[in-house]
Amino acid sequence: MAAQGEDYRPAFPPKTKPHISTGIPFPEAAAHHITSTYHASKVYIIVSNSISKTENFTLLKKALGDKIVGTRLGIKPHTPWDDLLEIIKDIQTKGADSIITLGAGSLTDGAKVITLALANNVSTLDGLSTLTKEAQTPDLKAPQIPVINIPTSLSGGEYQSLAGATDKRNDHKAGFQHPEMGADLIILDPALSVTTPAQIWLSTGIRAVDHCVEGLCSLDPKAGEQSDKGFTEGLKLLVPNLLITKKNWDAEEPRLKEMMGVIEAMKGVQSGVPMGGSHGIGHQLGPLGVGHGETSCIMLPPILKYNYSHGDEKVKKLQQKVLDVLWGEKAVADVLTSKGLKKETADAGDVVGTVISELGMPRTLKDVGVERSQLDALAENCLKDPWLKTNPVPLTEKKQVLEVLEMVVGDGKSSL
Template sequence: MVLPGETHFQALSPKPFISTGVPFVEACKHHAVETFGAKRIYTIVSKSISTTSNFTSLKDALGDLVVGIRYGIRQHVPFPDVLEVANDLLTLQADLIVTLGAGSLTDGAKIASWAAANGALTLDDLEKLRTNPQAKGCTIPTINIPTSLSGGEYNPSGGATDLRNHRKSSFKHPSVVAELVILDPELTLSTPERVWLSSGMRSVDHCVEGLCSIAFRLDGNENVDTAKAEGYFVEGLKRLLPGLLATKKTPGDLEARRTEMLGVLDAMRGMLLGVAVGASHGIGHQLGPLGVGHGETSCVMLPSVLEWNRKHGDAWVRERQKKVLDAFWGVSTVVDALHRRGLSRETATAGQTVRAFVEELGMPTSLASVGVGREKLKKVAENAMASPHIPTNPARIAGVDQIREILELALEDAVW
């Protein structure tokens, strides 16, 4: 049953559904009780939000239905955090998970729910679950209430980091996606600007690497509806790029925030058609364990990956990058921003364009600016080579040396 004023629709098949248009507290209470019949709710809330009236209001509304509260999951989702949540879910016999916060909470909830369903309660069990073709699906429904733009709530996979080797790996299963995502632009006003903008760049990264994907190399690709995917990515950029500039200038612009949230959905709709991404994702995942924020990895790596691919790829790679240039230079407010950064449509490369946009947002554009020095590049490159996104980079990466070249481009704000 839909609430008065609520917009409720299916975002992806078979899930999640989207609820928007009413305050998140009202929507969460209604669907927890009426849609899911929950009696034992386990809530995961970010530590920062847990101290705000937003969480107090949610907690009061759910009342005695809440049987457990987890305050925060660390960035890049360490294995021990996942195991703690999985144990809680089983011990407390939770019948609904509610997350209130940004990307790490979403991924942590996914993997913990899957681990609980399979009794994977040790570090070794968790690592084995990742590659177990016989694994059972999640049994506890989830409501995600996101406060960032990273888009993990739509993805049937989540990343977690094994602290024994500092390697971040993907856990993928169709059942891990939430049943319901509640979008409330007003709630996101409490999200720190750096998190909001950098997570938005994460979704921009999805669109950009999506447009440049090797999925488009074969005409009539039978595995991917490339025309539909390209449409989603272009539409996502049309929403995300001006929205990010608007919320940078006027943080209280709720319509811009709503537009950005819908842009995130566009990006994920394109990605989930089966479009492979490349080195920005592959390398970025390995910067997380070094303390680089999830979205900030895209701010730093995407421009350099584009520039390296332009120099080392073939004419097809450069032709796909023109799609990126068309999207950026096709939005008037973005054009104004790029001109302020001294670029022109006639001469700017895709890498230069994306980097100038990141600069306009006030986000970091170099590894040095996020605390990653040259001494760490060898380990990052070695770990990145194990990523499934490196073989699908549009320009071939033969080994660690090529990843080191990309990292060197991103080390400092060099002139390309």
Template sequence: MTLVEEEHFLALDPKPWVSLGVPFAEACAHHASLTFRAKRVYLIISSSISKTPALRSLKAALGDNIVGIRYRIRQHVPWPDVLEVAVELRDLDADLIVTLGAGSLTDAAKVASFAVVKGAFSLDALDKIHIRNADPSKLKPCTIPIINIPTSLSGGEYNPPGGATDLRNSRKTSFNHGSMGAQLVILDPELTVSTPERVWLSSGMRAVDHCIEGLCSVAFRDGDTAGSGKVDRHLLKGLRLLLRSLLTTKHNPGDLEARKREMGVIEAMRGLTRGVPMGASHGIGHQLGPLGVGHGETSCVMLPSVLRWNLKNQGEGEKWVRERLLKVLDAFWEDATKLGGLSREALSAGDVVAAFFGELELPGSLTEDKLEALAKNSMTDRCIPTNPVAITEEAQILEILEMALTAG
């Protein structure tokens, strides 16, 4: 049952559904009660949101159905944070999780709900259920539904996998089961106006990274084997919506119509759900985060150098890589001309992406910190084997990192 004036549509098959057009607190209370029949709601709230009227609105709307509130999940979702949430979900017998905030909360809800159904309430137990160690045949589906109310653009609300960091080795690991993730995502552009500019823009660049690494994915190595026409349409549409939204909201943060272009995130995820793996920007970025770089900013730091490295190192059998990079360059060009002083003929995809970051005043270079450990951890990441130009040794990762040290 939908509300008057509510847009309610399926983002991906089989989930999540999206609610748009109604204030977030009203939509959440409506669906918590009538869609999920929830009586024991557990909230996960970002630290910044907890200090705003948004939390008061949500608490007033849900009332006595709230049984617990978790304030703040640290960036990159440390395992101890996940375990604390999982224990509370179990002890409070929660029947619905609602997150209000950015991407770390989304991942925490996914992984904690998965830990509950697996009975994983210790570090050692959690270590047995991530994708490198889990036996897929023994994985049970999650049972606690999730509503995400995002305030950023990273897009993790729309797919099952969740990432969390083992602080014992500073390694970010992935947890995945088709049942993980939100059943409902509530979008409210007005809510996102209070998101700090750097978080909004950098998380948007994470979504842009999804589009770009998707467009350059090894899924297209052999031509149209991944239904590339449909995938390209989704990824290119998402990319263009995001570029326009980011440029506009950078200079006019209160433009709600521009913020509605967060629909570009959904288009990106529609492209990626068709078997399109990511590459080294995601692979290195996953491991860079635990070293203190914000989730979205990992894309700002790594993506231009990865694109430049891929172009420089494509082999004789990898000429398709250049063709895909030119597709990215063409997609950017309409907006890149606004950046001043650029020549289309002199640019590579890495150059234009770096220039776009500069226009948004986002960080574009890496600091020299634990590069060898970063390279070692990156080699264990699931996205490194699917980089469009083959990466087989740590020295290649170090070469990319050296490029990022002097980028900007």
């Protein structure tokens, strides 16, 4: 049941999970649903280290009061299993009956794995191994503890029943998935997002744009009218409003539209449409210390250019869908025109790249500390990612990946 003044509804009807909450401050929403929706009395909070030092965290603690039984400050990047086991044991010791995450990224993924582990009585490294997708353990029990995510980025991980976490014994980032895994409630508060660093907010916004663009350009049979609707609406909400946010940081209305754009993008993803080379190469840039949003900023334009130059007319026609959406938004068209682009001649790589540059995000591997000497090993690792094969022009050979990477090395010899 909604609180007074709150918009409370399913993100993906007719599915009832997750619900989204907008319209009231996040501490008020969290306290209301902990009590009235989940009837919980022992809340465990996982909060990012940076947010834990802010007034926002103080307000959440004040709203929940003595219902808080435990707090975890941060989970390290790429969600190490050791961190998760520490939290699992702490939750078990304190008898928590609900989890709230305040932050994004590793916290969101971590909560998913934690609830799956708790449901299956797992509290060791070997036990976590049995929960991975690779293990294919039959009849895993569904998570039982309700999870509330209060995200501070636009990456959209809170809308998926998939999580990644790293076994530091071999540095392998394993996938975990269960149809019932993930947030029960996602509280969206644009006022909270104002405190997110610009690099994180804007780059994760481009990550959501990447979902839309690679989704619209997919040749997979699952792609079609239904998925296109979500991806198209996502682009319309995300790109113009990211440009507005860049210029007017404190404005809350465009931020809420961006959050809605993430939901539309994830509707498309939930149709089962696979992503392409930008996502696939991005997965392997992550272990090199590159943020998920930054990988999309760097890799999406060259992938679009590679696909356009090596693809057939069908590939080019799919890219035209992206161009039609972006040129159709005045805020976007004004920026493109001001940078000298023409609707008749600019390709999708040019257009998307110009938007990313206008947001001040990184465009080359050098910008994020990846050197030319690392490209060979990077290309080898990229070929293991399944989304390289679902790229509109399948990337199945090392030389293809290197051709894409070469465009964005950033050492003065790159072509993009």
